[in-house]
Amino acid sequence: xxxxxxxxxxxxxxxxxxxxxxxxxxxxxxxxxxxxxxxxxxxxxxxxxxxxxxxxxxxxxxxxxxxxxxxxxxxxxxxxxxxxxxxxxxxxxxxxxxxxxxxxxxxxxxxxxxxxxxxxxxxxxxxxxxxxxxxxxxxxxxxxxxxxxxxxx
Amino acid sequence: xxxxxxxxxxxxxxxxxxxxxxxxxxxxxxxxxxxxxxxxxxxxxxxxxxxxxxxxxxxxxxxxxxxxxxxxxxxxxxxxxxxxxxxxxxxxxxxxxxxxxxxxxxxxxxxxxxxxxxxxxxxxxxxxxxxxxxxxxxxxxxxxxxxxxxxxxxxxxxxxxxxxxxxxxxxxxxxxxxxxxxxxxxxxxxxxxxxxxxxxxxxxxxxxxxxxxxxxxxxxxxxxxxxxxxxxxxxxxxxxxxxxxxxxxxxxxxxxxxxxxxxxxxxxxx
Numbered sequence: 192x193x194x195x196x197x198x199x200x201x202x203x204x205x206x207x208x209x210x211x212x213x214x215x216x217x218x219x220x221x222x223x224x225x226x227x228x229x230x231x232x233x234x235x236x237x238x239x240x241x242x243x244x245x246x247x248x249x250x251x252x253x254x255x256x257x258x259x260x261x262x263x264x265x266x267x268x269x270x271x272x273x274x275x276x277x278x279x280x281x282x283x284x285x286x287x288x289x290x291x292x293x294x295x296x297x298x299x300x301x302x303x304x305x306x307x308x309x310x311x312x313x314x315x316x317x318x319x320x321x322x323x324x325x326x327x328x329x330x331x332x333x334x335x336x337x338x339x340x341x342x343x344x
Numbered sequence: 345x346x347x348x349x350x351x352x353x354x355x356x357x358x359x360x361x362x363x364x365x366x367x368x369x370x371x372x373x374x375x376x377x378x379x380x381x382x383x384x385x386x387x388x389x390x391x392x393x394x395x396x397x398x399x400x401x402x403x404x405x406x407x408x409x410x411x412x413x414x415x416x417x418x419x420x421x422x423x424x425x426x427x428x429x430x431x432x433x434x435x436x437x438x439x440x441x442x443x444x445x446x447x448x449x450x451x452x453x454x455x456x457x458x459x460x461x462x463x464x465x466x467x468x469x470x471x472x473x474x475x476x477x478x479x480x481x482x483x484x485x486x487x488x489x490x491x492x493x494x495x496x497x498x499x500x501x502x503x504x505x506x507x508x509x510x511x512x513x514x515x516x517x518x519x520x521x522x523x524x525x526x527x528x529x530x531x532x533x534x535x536x537x538x539x540x541x542x543x544x545x546x547x548x549x550x551x552x553x554x555x556x557x558x559x560x561x562x563x564x565x566x567x568x569x570x571x572x573x574x575x576x577x578x579x580x581x582x583x584x585x586x587x588x589x590x591x592x593x594x595x596x597x598x599x600x601x602x603x604x605x606x607x608x609x610x611x612x613x614x
Contacts, residue, residue, distance in 0.1 A: 314443050
């Protein structure tokens with residue numbers, strides 16, 4: 192599934208057009224890509240995949256329907272996606288990491304009586320740090336040399 | 345329905361709408377400054393806990409209220425730093441704030457579940473409380489509800505009648521033009537986010553100090569999301585927020601059963 196996703200995004204024409212639309216709407220429009228159609232398609236596919244996740248959880252993992260079937264999995268998924276920097280391959284890895292966090296927190300609750308609300312705290316903090324740290328992907332910190340700065344001005 | 349039941353229902357609706365109105369006004373301030381804050385839910389949850397714990401320790405409801413507001417400022421400062429300094433995605437940062445705030449309030453609040461606190465009590469306005477129909481509905485509430493009557497006017501006055509409010513709106517609409525006019529858009533935006541956080545914090549504080557008087561997990565119960573929706577419904581105007589709140593608050597007291605001091609209102613009367 193993940194592999195198909197990666198191939199679709201990087202090896203097919205539709206996948207390329209989607210990426211282009213995500214990067215810049217105006218450029219995509221200029222290249223005569225059907226922007227609105229692509230956005231609608233992406234939303235539909237995304238909803239379908241998310242629905243499939245819910246379907247698997249209800250029918251295979253739990254085997255029954257409960258009112259609280261999804262305990263914040265959607266929010267965890269957002270963290271997973273951003274931690275993987277929105278690329279298909281690392282998602283498998285980050286999903287595994289955050290799943291380990293959830294399971295670990297449950298064990299901690301059983302053994303050390305630490306409330307399970309610890310997991311969302313960590314997830315929120317991770318997400319905030321990832322967002323803040325992405326800044327440094329585009330910009331690098333450079334210490335200004337005081338002598339040279341004085342000479343320039 | 346008997347008249348008493350209708351009065352009790354309307355009074356409960358006024359109470360249920362108060363935290364939502366505070367949060368809606370906060371979100372309006374924030375969005376007028378050009379920063380969308382989807383963390384309202386988390387801010388309200390954490391502020392509710394901060395207000396509860398301060399009121400629990402010191403016994404003063406007003407100190408608790410202040411703590412709730414400051415907690416909102418603190419949490420929104422994180423949002424402001426991520427969005428403005430590090431240019432992070434506003435939507436995702438807000439969602440992260442929601443996760444963090446609700447998680448932290450549930451985590452810290454676990455030992456206090458079910459404990460009572462003093463908080464605000466109902467006090468009747470002398471004179472106005474004896475009005476035939478409006479008296480019991482509007483003027484036999486607690487101090488925060490009266491504060492909430494003034495808040496939309498204050499926010500409206502700030503946004504539309506002060507130069508700082510004009511600067512805030514300019515920084516939200518077009519930062520480049522604001523900068524050209526000699527303003528500092530980034531500072532104004534930060535001000536909007538922080539002031540909005542304070543109001544959201546007040547809304548959260550209302551939940552634990554006046555609405556339930558006790559701590560339970562998940563106290564905010566989706567009210568933050570309602571506030572975010574109401575901002576759009578109110579079209580980013582404080583005056584319309586009151587209308588939006590009136591129309592939506594009516595549905596809340598009937599559906600949320602977490603009020604131990606519920607008046608004669610049955611839970612599902614609609």
